[in-house]
Amino acid sequence: MESSANTENATASKPPAEQKWILPGWGLYQGLVVTAKNFIQSYYKKDRLTTVQYPEERAPISPNFRNFPFLVHDGDDADAGLRCTACSICEKSCPPQCIYIVLDRDENGKSKKRPKVFEIDLSVCMNCGICAEVCPFDSIYMDNEFELSKDDRFGDMLYGLDRLVKSTDYHAKIRPEQAAAVAASRKAAAEKKEAAAKAKAERLKKKAEEAKLKKEQEEKGGDAQDDADGTPTPPSEKGDTK
């Protein structure tokens, strides 16, 4: 049954050896020695007394600690700088389905790409962090604030936009590297977009000049008959890079 089972006695741990006679009360005595050691050392050794008197002393929270999610907004105005575009990917992928989003539409029904209502029911949320993972717009991150006890179980635990949105520098305060990484990636994306926009603008300007140049030649040659070959080149836009 057992392959190469070496039956050497378990040297790793020290169970009582074969027939070595042991004083009947020896195990009980060793137990007493252990508890006595713990009792005496708990007065002067740090790792033998591990209680932290919570409200007065506070144990340090590790930077990676995640609690309930919060929304991030750039700049200082919470309403304008809100990054969330109500795409509700997080609402679909949240396992206990505790996020509730209503898209904000202006009067003629066009979506204003921001949430009118964004609610998280903290009594249902199990702070698993999946919403922060799947959010494509870096708008939802996990907070590490845990003193949130309330008395009303239903109303108070339903966090609306007013209590969820926090500024980027709050995000930088609680998670420095993550905030820095996100800021860096957003800046890089912004620059890339600008560069693309500038490139597109130049291309447009260049095309506009060519068109102007061609028009002048036509007026100069307008009387000269060159329009036979001037099939109007449609301003073909090679794949503009969005």
Added chain:
Amino acid sequence: MNFLANQVDLSNAVDAPAIWTTLEALPQLPNRLVEWVGFQMNAPAWLATLLGMLVSAAVVVGVFLTCFALVSLVERKTLARIQNRYGPNRVGPWGLFQPVADGIKMLTKEDIVPDKAEKLLHLIAPIMIVIPAVLALGVLPYGKEWVPVNLELGLLFFFAVGAMTELSVFIAGWASGSKFPMLGSLRAISQMVSYELPLLISAIGVIMMTGSMSLPSIVEHQSQYNFGFISNWNIFTPWGLVGGIVFFIACIAEANRCPFDLPEGESEIVAGHMTEYSGFKYALFFMGEYLGLFAISGLFITLFLGGWSAPFAGLEFVPSWLWFFGKLVCVIMTMLWIRGTWMRVRMDQLMRFCWLFLIPLSLLTIPAAGIWRFCGDGFLAGLLGWGVTIPFLIIPYIIITVILNRRLAPATRQYHFAE
């Protein structure tokens, strides 16, 4: 009425000048006050003795109720320190008001009586558990001048009163009417009845050596100092050592302390005979248990650890009652230490341990004490005494543990390792 009459006459104690003797006679202060007031108002004789009795009773009950409060706190704090945590420290400095808080909680909790219970017996049981403990406390000699009741047959009184606890545990368990208390009281009675035997037999040795049953004389006998400074406690004699260990184990069993706390084994039958009690009756059970613990460990100290006598001749100046309470603290701390470490014994192991191990061993201490007595006293005789009694006790011990209980001995196990 004579057994109440022979109060210790304390006339000579008052005129000793030094501070130590006044401190020594501190426990007698209330009696002195009452006598002085009685003398001033020249009250009749019978009123004076009645008042004297009441005052000494009040002193004993007062001291031991504060002890009960303190020990319930000390128990939680020492167990906490053994387990690397603080223990109650929120109510008052170092948690000193915690017993007060517990008391108030117990008083305000609603007192539920199950409808299947016998109402009257359900009420009587907790009271009947506290009475023997307080009676037993009245008999112990706490200091040179402090003996609440000096009975000629103090030890017999102690055991007679102790017998009432089994009856009250039965009433508590049976009157509650439901299943777990029934099981709990069954266990409690069989444990107490069988551990009463080693308790009594190992006390016989002490009675034989001192020649009388009165507790103050037992302590008197132990408080001489032979070869200059070693005190003559019974624990230092071979039969006293073995008898003392057996007595201590039986004390733990009588007081239902770990490792014999089967009656209220939490992990099995919730709280044994105390399951159907709440509110102040539950607190009474606790008071009865703790006072019983003080009484039985007080008796252990009186019989084997030399009551209020100082361990060495030089330390005579310390007031005698301080020695008694110091030893009481040591005994209770050992019990707490054991409670923090060991597991609970199963019911049949408890019975086998008592009947097949403790009782034969305690029966042996009686002839051993006899042999010790006839080896005479003096240094050489002491050595001879030790030389003879020790093998007389050890050989049967080996016979009992190794040969008789061979099949019960725990096997040492082999463990193999596979790739």
Added chain:
Amino acid sequence: MSRKENILSKPTLETGADEDQLLRVSLGPQHPSTHGVFRMNVALDGETVVSLKPVFGYLHRNHEKIAENIPYLGSMPYTDRLDYLCPLTNNHAYALAVEKLGGIEVPERAEYIRIITSELTRVMNHTVFMGFFLGDLGAWGSALMYAFREREKLFDLFEELTGARMMTNYMRFGGCRNDLPAGWIKKARTFVDGYDAFLDEMESLIVGNEILLARTQNIGQISKERMINAGITGPMLRAAGVPYDIRKVDAYGIYDRFDFKIPYGENGDCYDRMMIRFLEMRESLKILKQAIADIPEGDFVNPKVKSAKFKAKPGEAYGRIEGPKGELGFHLISDGGVNPYRYHVRPPSFVNLTLIEDMCLGLDLADVVVILGSVDIVLGEVDR
């Protein structure tokens, strides 16, 4: 008290007592020592157990139905709640099963992180088992508090790594959610180096104790063949003498790279089960030392796999690991959609309870509590 016993059927116990003499007691669901909401209807003749019917389902929340209505990643946080004493091994088992289903391979560093976290969880689970086991025996408190003191150190490590002390939700399909934070490996090494001293202390407190020997030896003894037939795995099986450890049998992940041994006993009673867990902790420490020593650099997750939008081709897979309590298996059937078609958990505690009645017949009420403690069940996993 004759016990008719053959390999397959349940033994029955005939005692002289007739029906109404028996004392019917139900231990649980609120009972100080049933490790959660687990109930046993026990019929007692005096103190000996005549019949014992386990009843569970008090914590049943139909985890498998939820899993079939959310995407694959959605049920990863729910696997933390299966056996809440060892969340990281549950995540590892689920990730392994999905990787088998989707044919995803895991980079080197992620495998090492998985080995380290799994073995740390095994050490945590066995330490807490010691605390609870002594609590059932009556020494309530001291061993438990020492176990919790060590568990706090492990909780701090997990909080730093995964963001939560218990509800880690750390594994992803193809690796882990985030890399090891700076300095984490050093902290793990100091923890592992200091752990042998703690184990020696716990052993001198527990192993030689005569009362413990008297109360656990030859209690709840079951033969090797009956355990295999009843599907019992983990320390209980190895205590009976079968050196079957899925880390060696399936050699999943990179366990074949580490040299460690499988301790197994001879008698299969409560004492052996406890001792096997002690020896397993020492073996796990050996693995941890080797894994921490040579963990490579590299990416911590398979970059090509997007866990959130994972979709598996139609098919079926059964992945299993050696959890601290036994074989923890996930049986997944996918029909190509985003949600799994069928998601079934094979929990070790649920199957290990099959022989609970056979072990307890003819013994005392106090032994029933000790045997249940030695089986080491967690109700989150039994009831799912």
Added chain:
Amino acid sequence: MSIIVEEIVCQLSKDLPNVEVMYLENPSPSEQHSILVESDDLVEVMTYLRDSSGLEFDYLSNLSGVDWPNADVAQKVAIEKSEAESEEGTESQSTDGFLEVVYHLYSMARKEGPLVLRARTQDRGENNSIASVTPVYRSAEFQEREAFDLFGIDFTGHPDLRRILMWDEYEDFPMRKDYVNPDDYEYEPTPHADTLKRAEVHYPQEEPEPVESKDKR
């Protein structure tokens, strides 16, 4: 882990002539192919697998129930995946559904990998019975009771077939695909509107006062 399922299938059909055994391909990369066994000679196959010297599958690790409702209802994918349909056809043919039990057998003696067996009931209605393997493997006892409790598969020959997770008076089988969640569950005001409406329908008379704090939106 290298057991070849085809070999075992032909060995089975050779040694147990009257047994009807079919090999099922498993397209997923895990290559855990399975053997479909008729329900009434399931016990015979299992005892053979357990006792024959060459195979020694002495450990039934996992037993999971699966619900395959009527094919025309749930037909999104053209070919029903791991089940050889009576006729290969891309367009969905309405085959009536069945309840299936998947067994994972391991050999502890030879440390061999999972051998997957499947057994199916006639249909999901009355005759949904499969022979119970508890007489062969004791580990199936609780898992079969769970399959009965959650899927309604009736295991004939099980020592005491009762519900194991749900309470005994519960009638329905929650894990079936066509199971409708009863809305008498305890009212828990989650933010989603539809649960709100269903709760109001369920509690028409009682004025759910915590609700209107959200109605003002």
Added chain:
Amino acid sequence: MIALFILIPLIVLAALGAIWKARPVHAALLLALSLSLVAVLYLLLGADFLGLIQFSVYVGAVAVLIVFSLLITRPSDETKEIARRPQSILAGLICAVPVLAVLVYSVSYSIGSDEVSESSPSQFELAELGKSLFTTYAPAVMAVAVMLTAVMIGAALFARDFNQRES
């Protein structure tokens, strides 16, 4: 002396209650009560040793064992009819009357002489009691010892075959 006149009716009442009470456990408890009151009576009369022995032996051992056996066998309440049947009352009387006669004779014999009342027992000496036990009353102690061992052996035999029959 007043205390005596309160105690004696109490003892008689408790004893009658023990006989007449239907429920066995109540009867046992009342028996224990009456025995402890007798012990208090001895103490009041100054016979310390006897009082304490009476208390510890009867209340501590006999009553507890009666109650213990009641707890184990858990008898139902049908014992009431047996007690009421005429022939059981007749049997009871047949035993009680001669004992009553002996008691009355011994009490009347000592009422006349008064040396019992004023001779308060001398200072009690435990040592003399011990010596007298093994010198003057040695045969009585031997007889009691033999009887006790016989009882123990009987109990052991009875318990042993009870176990055999059950297993």
